[in-house]
Amino acid sequence: MKTTADISIEKAAPILKLLGDKTRLTMVALLHEGECCVCEFTEIFNMSQPSISQHLRKLRDAGVVHEERRGQWVFYSLNTSNELYPLVEQVVKQLPSQKSKLDDLEKNGSRVVWCEPKRK
Amino acid sequence: MKTTADISIEKAAPILKLLGDKTRLTMVALLHEGECCVCEFTEIFNMSQPSISQHLRKLRDAGVVHEERRGQWVFYSLNTSNELYPLVEQVVKQLPSQKSKLDDLEKNGSRVVWCEPKRK
């Protein structure tokens, strides 16, 4: 049973290399729960903000994630319309849920939830 | 529907990093068709024999492949009993079949088929 179209090895390898970093793999697993903004990642990872940004940029350049600015925050989400998304999803599905990390943020009061623009 | 046990991010990331190299990813895809020996890989890849050996060693050290010497050849196969095999398999399943590469070897007469020990 084949559920998705084949992805060429040339295209798959760079994606797997990106996912082969613990930080980025965790990011993708977190994003599988829903969108996150950069400051949430900087809370979760014990790492400088530029480092977070650079990881996200790599994921974005590869088309794995999608970036959307809302006010002063930039929210990231999995780019489900990317040709390579099935590969990403199959990988993430094998990983434990990262929901607890987001719940912890919520308890901290560090979760950023976008409700609606305050004006305009 | 979850078909396999979760694999920790700490364990998954190094495996994905290994699969993130085009040569190794192709090797694993080839092995998904059946066992191969080193000389077959050196035929298929435009690369030195030590380079092939080093890639295989990394895959072996990570438990992705299994090594078995028979006579002067060393045959490699996917280590299906490894805890991380489900991850490897899900990835390989998304890739195009590499059977044609093995068929080409066969036409070349470079396919090594182990039938039985000639003596003992």
Place this chain on the structure above:
DNA sequence: TTATAATATAAGCAAATAATTATATGTCAA
């Protein structure tokens, strides 16, 4: 405006990676 918060980019550096060539090991057959 000006200050501040969120994020991105640039520059620099140490560590990891993947290739090469040279050499060693192991098996078999004459």
Place this chain on the structure above:
DNA sequence: TTGACATATAATTATTTGCTTATATTATAA
């Protein structure tokens, strides 16, 4: 034994990677 073949290991090197600090950008709020 010896030679040939298959494979592994060692040493070297160029490139890539992931982090850091410093600085730039962008948006909001005072």
